[in-house]
Amino acid sequence: MKLSRLFMILSLAFVVVAAGCSNNEESSEKSDAENKKAEAPSNEEGLTIAVESNFTSMDPHDTNDNQSYSAQSAIYEGLLGFDEDLNIVPVLAEEYEANEDSTVFTFTLKEGITFHDGTPFNAEAVKANIDRLADPESQLRRSSLFELVEKTEVTGEYEVEVTLKEPFGAMPNNFAHPAAAMISPKAIESSDEIARNPVGTGPFQFTEWKSGDHLTVEKYEGYREEGVPKVDRVEFKPVPESGSRVAMLQTGEADFVFPVAPNQVETLKDEAGVSVVNKPSLVVKYFSMNTMKEPFNDPKVRKALNYAIDKEAYVNVIYDGYASVTKSEIAPDTQHYAEQEIYKYDPEKAKELLTEAGYPDGFETTIWGGTSSLKQKMMQFYKQQLSQVGITLNVVPMEGGTLGDKIWGVDNPDNAELELYNGGWSPSTADADWGLRPLFSSKSFPPEAYNTAYYENEKVDELLQKGLSTADDKKRGEYYAEAQQIIWDDAPWVFLAVPDLIYAEQEYVDGLTMLPSGVMDLKQAEIVSE
Amino acid sequence: MLKYSIKRILGMIPLLFVISVIAFLFVHLIPGDPARLIAGTDATIEEIKNIREKYGLDEPLYQQYVDYMANLFQGDLGTSIVSARPVMDMLAERFVPTLSLTFASMFWALLFGLLIGVISAVKRNKWQDHLTMFLAVSGVSIPSFWLGLMLIQLFSVQLGWFPTGGIGGIESYILPSLTLGAGVAAIIARFTRSSLMDVLKEDYIRTGRAKGLAEFKVINRHALRNAMIPVVTMSGLQFGFLLSGSIITETIFSWPGLGRLLINSITARDYPVIQAEILLFSLEFLLINLLVDLLYGFLNPKIRYEEGS
Numbered sequence: 042m043k044l045s046r047l048f049m050i051l052s053l054a055f056v057v058v059a060a061g062c063s064n065n066e067e068s069s070e071k072s073d074a075e076n077k078k079a080e081a082p083s084n085e086e087g088l089t090i091a092v093e094s095n096f097t098s099m100d101p102h103d104t105n106d107n108q109s110y111s112a113q114s115a116i117y118e119g120l121l122g123f124d125e126d127l128n129i130v131p132v133l134a135e136e137y138e139a140n141e142d143s144t145v146f147t148f149t150l151k152e153g154i155t156f157h158d159g160t161p162f163n164a165e166a167v168k169a170n171i172d173r174l175a176d177p178e179s180q181l182r183r184s185s186l187f188e189l190v191e192k193t194e195v196t197g198e199y200e201v202e203v204t205l206k207e208p209f210g211a212m213p214n215n216f217a218h219p220a221a222a223m224i225s226p227k228a229i230e231s232s233d234e235i236a237r238n239p240v241g242t243g244p245f246q247f248t249e250w251k252s253g254d255h256l257t258v259e260k261y262e263g264y265r266e267e268g269v270p271k272v273d274r275v276e277f278k279p280v281p282e283s284g285s286r287v288a289m290l291q292t293g294e295a296d297f298v299f300p301v302a303p304n305q306v307e308t309l310k311d312e313a314g315v316s317v318v319n320k321p322s323l324v325v326k327y328f329s330m331n332t333m334k335e336p337f338n339d340p341k342v343r344k345a346l347n348y349a350i351d352k353e354a355y356v357n358v359i360y361d362g363y364a365s366v367t368k369s370e371i372a373p374d375t376q377h378y379a380e381q382e383i384y385k386y387d388p389e390k391a392k393e394l395l396t397e398a399g400y401p402d403g404f405e406t407t408i409w410g411g412t413s414s415l416k417q418k419m420m421q422f423y424k425q426q427l428s429q430v431g432i433t434l435n436v437v438p439m440e441g442g443t444l445g446d447k448i449w450g451v452d453n454p455d456n457a458e459l460e461l462y463n464g465g466w467s468p469s470t471a472d473a474d475w476g477l478r479p480l481f482s483s484k485s486f487p488p489e490a491y492n493t494a495y496y497e498n499e500k501v502d503e504l505l506q507k508g509l510s511t512a513d514d515k516k517r518g519e520y521y522a523e524a525q526q527i528i529w530d531d532a533p534w535v536f537l538a539v540p541d542l543i544y545a546e547q548e549y550v551d552g553l554t555m556l557p558s559g560v561m562d563l564k565q566a567e568i569v570s571e
Numbered sequence: 572m573l574k575y576s577i578k579r580i581l582g583m584i585p586l587l588f589v590i591s592v593i594a595f596l597f598v599h600l601i602p603g604d605p606a607r608l609i610a611g612t613d614a615t616i617e618e619i620k621n622i623r624e625k626y627g628l629d630e631p632l633y634q635q636y637v638d639y640m641a642n643l644f645q646g647d648l649g650t651s652i653v654s655a656r657p658v659m660d661m662l663a664e665r666f667v668p669t670l671s672l673t674f675a676s677m678f679w680a681l682l683f684g685l686l687i688g689v690i691s692a693v694k695r696n697k698w699q700d701h702l703t704m705f706l707a708v709s710g711v712s713i714p715s716f717w718l719g720l721m722l723i724q725l726f727s728v729q730l731g732w733f734p735t736g737g738i739g740g741i742e743s744y745i746l747p748s749l750t751l752g753a754g755v756a757a758i759i760a761r762f763t764r765s766s767l768m769d770v771l772k773e774d775y776i777r778t779g780r781a782k783g784l785a786e787f788k789v790i791n792r793h794a795l796r797n798a799m800i801p802v803v804t805m806s807g808l809q810f811g812f813l814l815s816g817s818i819i820t821e822t823i824f825s826w827p828g829l830g831r832l833l834i835n836s837i838t839a840r841d842y843p844v845i846q847a848e849i850l851l852f853s854l855e856f857l858l859i860n861l862l863v864d865l866l867y868g869f870l871n872p873k874i875r876y877e878e879g880s
Contacts, residue, residue: 095835097653105611180625185615237657252664253827254738278737280825284720288735291728442603442840449607469613479613487615
């Protein structure tokens with residue numbers, strides 16, 4: 042009796058749902074017939090941006106992922122910033138200068154700017170921010186960017202002087218880093234968490250954040266530049282599945298999608314009204330060889346491996362062509378990049394070098410790397426390539442935490458089991474120092490930093506140190522160029538590729554730019570209706 | 572029955588305590604340093620040390636355990652290492668989307684599962700049986716990531732009927748709940764079929780038919796009710812699984828639920844969040860089991876809960 046009633050209720054509900062669906066059907070068929078392209082939203086509706094993962098925090102000083110920086114860059118600004126080509130440009134600062142040995146930085150600030158909560162932006166506000174970042178007690182994730190700061194002094198209402206404990210030539214890059222954004226001093230003092238209640242000076246102010254669902258910002262009416270921002274509202278949606286992101290673009294639910302998986306570019310290129318953009322990122326893909334271990338302590342072996350891998354094929358197989366073969370240890374958009382000569386694919390030469398090094402029949406070795414399908418594909422590719430020159434490669438994919446323990450849990454380099462490591466690096470400050478020092482300085486062995494090749498070269502150490510000790514860009518360029526060349530010749534890595542950033546947008550979206558670092562700039566974003 | 576329920580609920584407390592100990596140990600046994608994972612790919616060792624200090628990860632394990640239990644007894648589930656927010660807030664935020672999706676999925680699952688199960692049992696070995704069982708086997712074997720993406724392609728991209736993902740009005744529930752409910756419907760259908768077939772062989776069914784009852788009445792009034800006990804048990808279990816959030820379905824449909832929170836916190840080794848989720852899921856299962864046991868009494872009044880029965 043009761044069951045038949047249950048059935049009746051269920052069937053009734055089904056009919057209701059079905060009816061609801063058929064209503065939807067009619068209305069959407071109409072819009073389907075009208076145009077295949079997605080309709081442009083109005084400025085009031087604003088833009089919808091689909092991104093890969095959840096935002097972690099809206100406190101820039103305590104953030105270390107590019108995706109959170111993207112949303113933050115709509116809300117906050119720093120004293121300095123990066124333009125689209127990663128040149129350093131003044132933002133909240135009118136101008137800045139450094140002394141000869143790059144220990145004192147003086148900023149003159151723009152006047153008449155207010156934070157979203159009405160607090161004026163002035164030298165006191167800057168001091169509050171830099172003090173917060175430089176205070177080791179605050180335990181912020183990005184405090185290391187300012188750990189060298191000795192003191193920050195207010196020298197006028199719109200003038201600040203920052204003194205460092207020791208020379209640091211790349212300091213302007215740290216000031217331009219998205220983590221060095223200026224937060225309203227009132228918000229810093231208040232008990233509300235900045236992470237969930239961001240207040241900055243940027244073109245948009247924070248509206249709402251529902252974790253895992255959306256984060257919304259709206260136009261800041263008091264923004265200092267006339268006519269900016271050009272849309273009233275931007276909504277970010279975390280959409281972890283790449284196929285779903287692409288579908289959102291196809292249905293018009295999203296106006297801008299990042300990232301797009303290389304194998305989905307073709308699908309989107311056929312889509313009316315959608316454009317796909319790719320440009321080089323700051324990421325360099327490599328696999329490192331433990332130079333303290335046989336046989337990789339012999340540079341000939343390391344070079345042989347470089348010759349044994351067809352980098353062009355790598356780009357096509359792994360990235361469907363959306364990458365370029367790397368010509369240095371750092372990507373072209375990184376400051377002080379110096380191009381080197383590629384180890385051209387030459388298996389014969391690789392075999393010769395192996396014979397010279399005493400391995401005419403090759404050897405067996407093991408590579409460690411992540412478990413994502415892309416990373417496993419990479420390692421299988423190396424395996425196939427190296428087998429052509431007689432090297433047997435064992436591929437050991439490991440889940441991220443385990444891999445981290447195996448590599449960075451080792452305190453004494455002599456105990457390292459690591460032979461080869463499939464890695465990638467992107468310097469968040471876009472400077473050669475952070476692109477080289479953590480990876481090639483002898484002070485950067487795990488667990489300290491990321492020199493997984495255990496590479497040690499006195500000359501390189503010296504050059505990296507010199508580069509830090511001056512603010513003179515010309516001299517720094519020379520030091521880093523020489524360092525890049527020495528490392529390239531020593532070949533502690535197999536140098537592979539610089540993958541592209543790929544994003545897709547509706548054709549009516551204009552002015553939304555993506556920095557090579559993977560951080561979006563929404564300031565000039567607009568909806569262009571025909 | 573009330574007495575029985577209260578006793579069962581009180582009995583859960585020591586059980587949850589044991590679970591919390593196991594959860595703590597298991598979570599800390601997984602290799603991987605949360606501070607390193609959370610600090611990001613280009614963090615300096617100072618940043619990593621900062622995080623370790625801030626969240627007490629540098630303290631000895633027993634100390635961490637004492638802190639965790641002390642907080643737990645005060646009803647404090649701790650603070651997430653990734654988002655620095657109270658774990659309780661995060662769970663609360665994610666629970667409702669998962670709960671509502673679970674109800675929607677169970678709706679489809681029961682509707683189709685029972686319908687298909689009954690049809691195939693009654694029409695045993697006829698074409699209706701073969702067709703419906705083919706559907707049921709497909710339901711179990713089609714991976715949800717494939718089904719989900721296909722549904723998006725067909726109903727969102729091609730036809731434009733439903734949104735591709737995210738939580739919103741009722742239309743946003745249709746595709747994820749169908750994806751999630753398909754597998755459960757198939758399981759329920761198979762249980763209903765076999766259980767009903769067993770019951771249909773019973774003497775009292777033959778008696779019912781012999782005294783001239785309409786076939787519909789025989790099945791609906793006499794057979795189905797008795798066949799429901801294993802089906803209810805299975806549905807309860809499935810309900811529990813769905814309540815833990817589906818990692819795949821929630822990922823494909825960008826659903827802000829517990830499954831996505833769990834997978835994110837596992838990858839980041841966000842200990843407090845993983846521990847709290849394990850506790851929550853255990854509690855859910857305990858409560859559902861109780862509910863299922865109570866339902867037995869409705870289905871078969873011969874089942875009694877008082878002691879000595």
